[in-house]
Amino acid sequence: MKNTGVLVQKEFREHSRNFKLYWIPIVFIILGIVEPVTNHYLPQIMESVGNLPEGSDFMWPQFQGTDIFVSLMGQYQLIGILIIILAFMGSISGERKSGTATLLYVRPMSFVSYFFSKWIVINAIVLGSLWAGFLAASYYIRILFGPVAFGDILKFVGTYSLWIVFAVTVVLTLSASLSTGAAAGLSILILFVFQVLDSVIGAFWTVSPWKLSIYATYPLQGDSVPTGYWMSLTLTVVLIVLLFILGAYMSKRNASKTTV
Amino acid sequence: MEELANIPWNLIMPILVLQLILAVVALIDVIRNKRTNGPIIMWVLIILLVGTIGPILYFVFGRRQT
Known part of the structure; x- marks a missing residue:
């Protein structure tokens, strides 16, 4: 366990030096602020830059605060996950390729604590950024749209956070198993393409990790807990554990592929 | 000028400050960085x-992961 602490420190230092510790939170917060502001001033923005024909009169929908949370989640689903993939696709495969890994692998360390240190630090950065983004958004939504029940926000962010942990685990496990490019491609397939597939033909089942982001919005819209919600949560946790074990195993098996 | 005064600056200001921080951090790093992916002047312009996306593009693609 002593090793794990050292490795976690090493990860934090690395992400501080390559600025991921700073720019990822800033980007998430910017997204969180821009979403409520643009939605609130949409009529004025369209009037000044929208190129609407003279005299056109639109009925702008009356957004509730909860709608903005849902549309912000849509932004994080696209841009947020893309950032997670691009920023962390090389966390393990890049270390193997550049040869940094040799400095680590010659030391007596368990690959479980190696993988765990990466997993916990990336999750800390990403979840911290996500929560900071939602916090900034809820402040702006409160000012511009009126208050949203705190308990509902908490349920929404909690469920969505589990999906984000799942996404991080997928990216990290693929990075342990494959080269950087292949890891990026397969992550995009799993996190984006499967998401689309699930929303197109997903009516046939209720339990899947890709449904978590939809289930997360239910408390905001005042709906009761959907069937399959708890099963989806359990399935996602089980998948995260399995992926974690696979990732630790693959990072050990691929240790010999390190460039020396 | 009247239009400028109508802009809710107190709401927009945090976004501008954050974007400025992002750009300044990226600029400091691109100047100190000896080995960027591609010419330094290109990244400075980007x-x-x-x-907003310029600094992100640099952090993701411009820094050589060593």
Whole structure:
């Protein structure tokens, strides 16, 4: 366990030096602020830059605060996950390729604590950024749209956070198993393409990790807990554990592929 | 000028400050970085001219992961 602490420190230092510790939170917060502001001033923005024909009169929908949370989640689903993939696709495969890994692998360390240190630090950065983004958004939504029940926000962010942990685990496990490019491609397939597939033909089942982001919005819209919600949560946790074990195993098996 | 006064600056200001921080951090790093992916001057222009995404593009693609 002593090793794990050292490795976690090493990860934090690395992400501080390559600025991921700073720019990822800033980007998430910017997204969180821009979403409520643009939605609130949409009529004025369209009037000044929208190129609407003279005299056109639109009925702008009356957004509730909860709608903005849902549309912000849509932004994080696209841009947020893309950032997670691009920023962390090389966390393990890049270390193997550049040869940094040799400095680590010659030391007596368990690959479980190696993988765990990466997993916990990336999750800390990403979840911290996500929560900071939602916090900034809820402040702006409160000012511009009126208050949203705190308990509902908490349920929404909690469920969505589990999906984000799942996404991080997928990216990290693929990075342990494959080269950087292949890891990026397969992550995009799993996190984006499967998401689309699930929303197109997903009516046939209720339990899947890709449904978590939809289930997360239910408390905001005042709906009761959907069937399959708890099963989806359990399935996602089980998948995260399995992926974690696979990732630790693959990072050990691929240790010999390190460039020396 | 009247239009400028109508803009809710107190709401927009945090976004501008955050974007400025992002651009400044990226610029400091691109100047100190000896080995960027591609010419340094290109990255400086991208950071300065491509708005919010410029610095992100640099951090993701411009820094050589060592």
